Amino acid sequence: MKSIRIFLLIALLSTITLVNFVAALHGYRASMAEAERLFDRQILGTARLLAAMPVNRAASLVVNENDLQAFQVWSRDGKILMRSDNAPVTPIGEGKAGFSEENFSGFRWRVYRHTGDDGRSIRVAERVDLRFRLADEVVLQSVVPILLGLPVAGLLIWLVVGRGLNSLRQLADELRRKRAEDLTPLALSSPPEELLPLVRSTNALLERLQASFDRERRFSADAAHELRTPIAAIQVHADNLANLLAKNSGETQQSLLQLQNSIARMSHLVEQMLNLFRMTPEHYPARFEPIDLHRLARDVIADSYPTFARRAQEIELGGEAAYILGDQFALVLLLQNLLNNAGKYTPESGRIAVDVRVLENAVVLQVADSGPGISTAERERVFERFYRVGGDRHESRVSGCGLGLSIVHHIAELHQAQITLGPSPLGRAQAPGLLVVVRFPSLERTTREITNENVEDERALS
Amino acid sequence: MLLTSVILVLREVLEAALLLSILLAMTHYLGLKSRWIFIALTGGILGSIAYGAAIGAVSETFDGMGQELLNAAMQFAIYGLLLLIGILLINNRGGRQQYRALLQWCMVFAVALATLREGSEVFVYMIAFRHQSDLLQSVLSGALIGAGIGFSIGALFYYLLVGLPQRRRLLVALVLLTLVAAGLCLQATQLLEQADWLPAQTPLWDTSALLSENSLMGQLCYALLGYEATPTPIAVAAYVLGLLLMAFLLSATWFRRGLPERESSNEFA
Numbered sequence: 001m002k003s004i005r006i007f008l009l010i011a012l013l014s015t016i017t018l019v020n021f022v023a024a025l026h027g028y029r030a031s032m033a034e035a036e037r038l039f040d041r042q043i044l045g046t047a048r049l050l051a052a053m054p055v056n057r058a059a060s061l062v063v064n065e066n067d068l069q070a071f072q073v074w075s076r077d078g079k080i081l082m083r084s085d086n087a088p089v090t091p092i093g094e095g096k097a098g099f100s101e102e103n104f105s106g107f108r109w110r111v112y113r114h115t116g117d118d119g120r121s122i123r124v125a126e127r128v129d130l131r132f133r134l135a136d137e138v139v140l141q142s143v144v145p146i147l148l149g150l151p152v153a154g155l156l157i158w159l160v161v162g163r164g165l166n167s168l169r170q171l172a173d174e175l176r177r178k179r180a181e182d183l184t185p186l187a188l189s190s191p192p193e194e195l196l197p198l199v200r201s202t203n204a205l206l207e208r209l210q211a212s213f214d215r216e217r218r219f220s221a222d223a224a225h226e227l228r229t230p231i232a233a234i235q236v237h238a239d240n241l242a243n244l245l246a247k248n249s250g251e252t253q254q255s256l257l258q259l260q261n262s263i264a265r266m267s268h269l270v271e272q273m274l275n276l277f278r279m280t281p282e283h284y285p286a287r288f289e290p291i292d293l294h295r296l297a298r299d300v301i302a303d304s305y306p307t308f309a310r311r312a313q314e315i316e317l318g319g320e321a322a323y324i325l326g327d328q329f330a331l332v333l334l335l336q337n338l339l340n341n342a343g344k345y346t347p348e349s350g351r352i353a354v355d356v357r358v359l360e361n362a363v364v365l366q367v368a369d370s371g372p373g374i375s376t377a378e379r380e381r382v383f384e385r386f387y388r389v390g391g392d393r394h395e396s397r398v399s400g401c402g403l404g405l406s407i408v409h410h411i412a413e414l415h416q417a418q419i420t421l422g423p424s425p426l427g428r429a430q431a432p433g434l435l436v437v438v439r440f441p442s443l444e445r446t447t448r449e450i451t452n453e454n455v456e457d458e459r460a461l462s
Numbered sequence: 463m464l465l466t467s468v469i470l471v472l473r474e475v476l477e478a479a480l481l482l483s484i485l486l487a488m489t490h491y492l493g494l495k496s497r498w499i500f501i502a503l504t505g506g507i508l509g510s511i512a513y514g515a516a517i518g519a520v521s522e523t524f525d526g527m528g529q530e531l532l533n534a535a536m537q538f539a540i541y542g543l544l545l546l547i548g549i550l551l552i553n554n555r556g557g558r559q560q561y562r563a564l565l566q567w568c569m570v571f572a573v574a575l576a577t578l579r580e581g582s583e584v585f586v587y588m589i590a591f592r593h594q595s596d597l598l599q600s601v602l603s604g605a606l607i608g609a610g611i612g613f614s615i616g617a618l619f620y621y622l623l624v625g626l627p628q629r630r631r632l633l634v635a636l637v638l639l640t641l642v643a644a645g646l647c648l649q650a651t652q653l654l655e656q657a658d659w660l661p662a663q664t665p666l667w668d669t670s671a672l673l674s675e676n677s678l679m680g681q682l683c684y685a686l687l688g689y690e691a692t693p694t695p696i697a698v699a700a701y702v703l704g705l706l707l708m709a710f711l712l713s714a715t716w717f718r719r720g721l722p723e724r725e726s727s728n729e730f731a
Contacts, residue, residue, distance in 0.1 A: 010621075011618065013614075014613070017611070017613075018611060018615065018618070021607045021611045024607060025465075025607065028464060028465060132463060132464075133600075136464045136599075139464060140464075143603055143606075144603070147606060
């Protein structure tokens with residue numbers, strides 16, 4: 001059902017039409033029967049009147065009549081005594097006495113044959129179409145107002161239903177005006193009984209949601225502070241210790257190096273966890289602006305170039321300038337995570353290719369690597385938090401926390417982008433590589449959709 | 463005159479409107495665009511006017527039996543289209559999307575042909591009264607009443623079908639399509655009997671006392687089930703044959719396809 005209003009309008013109008021017209025048909029049948037009886041009585045009366053009239057037996061009399069009734073008076077010996085001018089000179093209504101139907105003078109007639117006490121035979125005929133015409137007239141009188149009334153009824157139903165749906169429209173308005181992060185209760189002045197459960201449960205839901213978001217936000221803020229501080233302190237102390245030991249003995253202890261690595265991993269994990277929390281679409285206060293994704297990719301690649309250079313990896317950027325409506329900070333994080341992932345899993349002197357291209361209604365970012373790739377079965381799971389392909393026993397022996405793709409997923413969701421994973425064009429048989437395709441709606445489409453949405457909302461509610 | 467035109471127009475409008483409701487409900491069910499309806503109706507109405515205007519020339523072909531034969535051919539064509547629509551509907555079951563354009567065009571042609579056939583009869587009937595101004599008013603109001611009742615029943619029938627539970631909707635629509643299609647076979651046979659292509663026979667039974675064809679209920683049964691108060695043995699045979707053939711082909715398609723499988727996808731967002 002597209003619209004309650006149109007459904008009610010059509011269903012109600014159909015019902016009204018159906019009921020009224022069927023009633024009119026029954027009325028037609030009833031008035032037809034009534035007309036039959038009325039006309040028959042009239043014929044009978046005329047016949048009796050004629051039977052009671054004295055007639056001149058010497059010469060037949062022709063009486064002027066209107067076109068609708070005809071009569072003949074025959075004597076016992078079969079001589080015509082009197083007739084109307086529209087009746088033929090031959091006997092009409094031969095056969096047994098009473099009512100019958102016959103054709104003459106180009107019409108169909110209902111004929112009544114009556115034999116008087118003196119043996120005179122009287123035949124009175126009336127045109128059949130008269131009766132139909134009367135019944136037609138009666139039913140037309142009742143149908144025409146209905147026909148004229150239908151558009152009026154339609155208009156009234158339209159207005160009344162619109163009025164009845166007013167509070168629903170208010171509710172929709174209220175919900176539409178709500179921004180994603182606004183979880184204040186709906187303020188609907190005196191909602192009707194039918195909407196009350198909806199408003200109540202929505203408000204209860206919003207309240208629970210608000211509480212849960214608040215808890216999460218507080219937790220991530222607290223966790224950020226609580227975790228970062230001791231890690232930073234440990235890092236400083238470890239560095240100091242390393243310097244001290246290096247100065248004294250001239251060489252760095254192996255276990256201290258491991259400690260430093262562990263601290264770095266811990267620090268990375270904490271940062272990634274905070275990023276993940278921050279990037280949840282419900283929490284993140286995104287500031288959308290037109291951004292050239294190609295240029296952004298170039299900057300991010302330039303920033304992280306030393307990491308790739310250290311492992312002698314070859315990184316290239318293809319494509320063209322492509323604008324999307326996006327949040328700069330989030331997009332940088334997305335690119336960093338994708339590049340980081342590609343760099344980690346691509347072996348030394350491997351290749352990584354980044355490509356940004358404008359397609360019809362979309363901007364497509366592709367990051368391809370020549371690493372081990374991800375099997376089809378695992379592709380769905382890699383977006384889960386802390387999931388790592390093959391666990392820590394992965395052949396690449398790359399450490400990581402398993403949050404990178406979850407963050408990417410959140411940022412994609414924030415931008416209404418679609419992520420697809422597939423085998424990389426840079427891959428070989430042993431290492432099929434991974435191709436990550438992120439499909440952003442183009443700037444024009446996003447702008448158009450926002451405009452259309454507003455227009456459609458307006459239209460649906462008007 | 464009024465009653466005659468009510469019955470005639472109601473008969474024609476109801477037949478087209480019920481078919482339209484079933485197909486429209488299926489369009490809704492499959493999530494297709496309902497814009498096709500305008501193409502079909504416009505084509506059908508223009509076609510019926512053209513056919514009605516050329517009815518004299520058409521009648522003269524085939525030894526004066528051109529009209530009956532052409533109408534019978536159209537009925538069989540609609541039967542074939544409904545059969546194809548039924549099979550395609552089953553193939554589109556469970557969210558599968560196959561031959562959607564073909565399905566859409568079958569619907570367009572079925573509705574356009576039905577509108578053309580029924581519309582031309584109304585058109586020819588109306589044209590006969592255009593110079594009899596004394597009768598014209600009752601003929602016109604009779605036609606309006608007939609059309610009003612026909613369209614109202616069609617609209618309510620549509621909402622009834624749309625309101626059915628999702629999993630039963632397809633089955634109900636297929637049963638209805640089969641019944642309507644079998645009725646088309648019966649009517650086509652009667653037309654061929656009128657054209658003397660099939661021998662005239664005495665009716666097998668007479669149920670006009672039980673349910674008159676001229677009553678509203680009789681008209682509804684005529685449009686939906688192909689009800690005929692006095693059918694000949696050939697007509698009954700054609701009805702049963704049409705019914706069984708379609709029922710067999712549809713159930714064969716239904717069970718061959720099995721249960722709809724879920725397609726896997728690697729897409730996330």
